[in-house]
Amino acid sequence: MTGGGPVNDEPAPRSSLMRQVRRQDTGPEWVVRRALHAAGLRYRLHDRRLPGTPDIVLPKYRCVVRVQGCFWHGHDCAHGRVRSKTRSAFWDAKIAANRARDARQAEALAALGWQVETVWECELRAPQWPAALVERIRSRAPGPRP
């Protein structure tokens, strides 16, 4: 499903780029996963049994962690509110569709007893974010089970 086509076939040595080639192992989501792991929280990835196939699932806390880009998911922050002549009606519609899907997914998960913890990209700029995220997750019901 990923890469392999002549268009993406770069002449650079590919073996050293494998981590970058796999999109899920880069960027904000990877940073969040590393922080959860470092805190001793165990998660599953891309759980197809749950609505929307959430990227990060913490079964012990019945919690789903979503890492969302501020612009594309319409966060109420400087990055999410950005307006420019390059922001077309098409983008506005796409962002609105993303937000609607996010809300539907959260509702479907809640109906099954799962909670959603959203991590916005802008939050990752604050040095204390990993501790804050771990605290938010740990404070969630039902909490650790034996």
Ligand SMILES: [Zn+2]
């Ligand atoms: Zn934001």
